[in-house]
Amino acid sequence: MSDAPPRGTADGQMGDAPPRRTPDGTVSEVPLLRARGLRLAFGLTEALRGVDVDVCAREIVAVTGPSGSGKSTLLHVLAGVLAPDAGTVDYGGVRVTDLDEEGRSRLRLAEFGFVFQYGQLLPDLSAVDNVTIPLLLTGIRRREALRRAGEWLDRVGVGDCAARLPAEMSGGQAQRVAVARALATGPAVLFADEPTGSLDSLAAETVMLALTGAARESGATVVLITHDPRTAAYADRELTVRDGRVTFGGLVG
Amino acid sequence: MDNTTALLGLLGAGASYGYDLKNSYDRWFGVKKPLALGQVYTTLARLIRYGWIEALGEEAGAGPDRKRYGITPAGRERVMEWMFTPEVPSETMQSNLFAKTIIALLLDDDAGRMLDLQRAQHMARMRHVTAEKKGAPLATVLVCDHALFHIEADLRWIDLTAARLGQLRAEMTR
Structure with a gap:
């Protein structure tokens, strides 16, 4: 995306991040996210029990598995929301697991976008204002932020919902607004946790077409958590998590 | 279902008489449609021809037959190949x-x-x-x-x- 703000260099550590786009525009084979030996327990429950994962630049990867398998925990560790008990996560040239909470927070703000299952839009703001907020936080002036927010809403097919409050939209429309909001700041990686979890088949399809289309267009890498195979089928690759371990497809090559 | 390889797989779990093999097959796979004993012996003869099983001698089993059958290394290889080759999605x-x-x-x-x-x-x-x-x-x-x-x-x-x-x-x- 040409009008993306500069990548976060607040802590001076992001300069080593590799380019997301290879010269021919295809998915890079160099892992952008690389996790090794991840372990994390909540009390006596071992959510992650030695997980190795590679995610390449511009790749759309679906993480699937039954409820309680550890797939959402894996997303939170890869995104630097949770710190693992053991193991490493590397994002480009940055060892995420060496950063303190503030460093991880800066990294998330500068490099990552998030879409969740529901309830993520601010209920008192219109769709266009919801997308504008993160742009304003990066220092873009209001008029320009509004223009870009409107473009993003058009891009995901909900331009006509710009003035509506979240409660005045269908679930599928609200999720597409959430996708626009997550991608508007030009994140390198979009983490989506069950983005179609509360939607019917047709709404899920429109959300996934919007999400994957916009992500590919803007060159974002996507880590998609889902228990729904039809949603996972929009990804380039699937990895399966069972009982805190990746049982299939964790590594590339 | 591929009855031949399923029978071969059952022999992979242990040598068996034809009659016992039929009972084992019916227990796991023949609830709705038990296998005819004749079909078991026809299949066993074919599996011997392929070199995937061998007759192990003539001792009395639980049923009327005398021969026990055991899987050969080539038969075991065939079972592994079958088991770990994913099926093409289809009705069968x-x-x-x-x-x-x-x-x-x-x-x-x-x-x-x-x-x-x-x-x-x-x-x-x-x-x-x-x-x-x-x-x-x-x-x-x-x-x-x-x-x-x-x-x-x-x-x-x-x-x-x-x-x-x-x-x-x-x-x-x-």
């Missing part, structure tokens, strides 16, 4: 996959890995069909949707079976 797929699950458990092999390989094959097909929908006329989209829901039904069975493997293993060793 499910019974083969069920047979593979049972045989993998009887052989104490990695049934979970076998199901993961199958899952990957199904997901590859789903990705292909999903990609076909993009920009296609609505009639094509509807045909693709139909295929996707059928593949999804198989996948749900695969996932549920994977979740039940421990329970199934315990039940089979009782």
Whole structure:
């Protein structure tokens, strides 16, 4: 995306991040996210029990598995929301697991976008204002932020919902607004946790077409958590998590 | 279902007389349609011709027959090849996959890995069909949707079976 703000260099550590786009525009084979030996327990429950994962630049990867398998925990560790008990996560040239909470927070703000299952839009703001907020936080002036927010809403097919409050939209429309909001700041990686979890088949399809289309267009890498195979089928690759371990497809090559 | 390889797989779990082999087959796979004893012997003769099993001598078994049959290394290789080659999604797929699950458990092999390989094959097909929908006329989209829901039904069975493997293993060793 040409009008993306500069990548976060607040802590001076992001300069080593590799380019997301290879010269021919295809998915890079160099892992952008690389996790090794991840372990994390909540009390006596071992959510992650030695997980190795590679995610390449511009790749759309679906993480699937039954409820309680550890797939959402894996997303939170890869995104630097949770710190693992053991193991490493590397994002480009940055060892995420060496950063303190503030460093991880800066990294998330500068490099990552998030879409969740529901309830993520601010209920008192219109769709266009919801997308504008993160742009304003990066220092873009209001008029320009509004223009870009409107473009993003058009891009995901909900331009006509710009003035509506979240409660005045269908679930599928609200999720597409959430996708626009997550991608508007030009994140390198979009983490989506069950983005179609509360939607019917047709709404899920429109959300996934919007999400994957916009992500590919803007060159974002996507880590998609889902228990729904039809949603996972929009990804380039699937990895399966069972009982805190990746049982299939964790590594590339 | 591939009866021949299922019988071969049962012999992989231990040498058996033809009559006992039929009972074993009926227990796992023949609830609705037991195998005729004649068909068992025809299949055994064929498996000997292929070099996948051998007759082990003439001692009296529980049934009328004298010969015990055991799997050969080539037969064991054939079972492994069958078990870990994912099925092409189709209407007859499910019974083969069920047979593979049972045989993998009887052989104490990695049934979970076998199901993961199958899952990957199904997901590859789903990705292909999903990609076909993009920009296609609505009639094509509807045909693709139909295929996707059928593949999804198989996948749900695969996932549920994977979740039940421990329970199934315990039940089979009782």
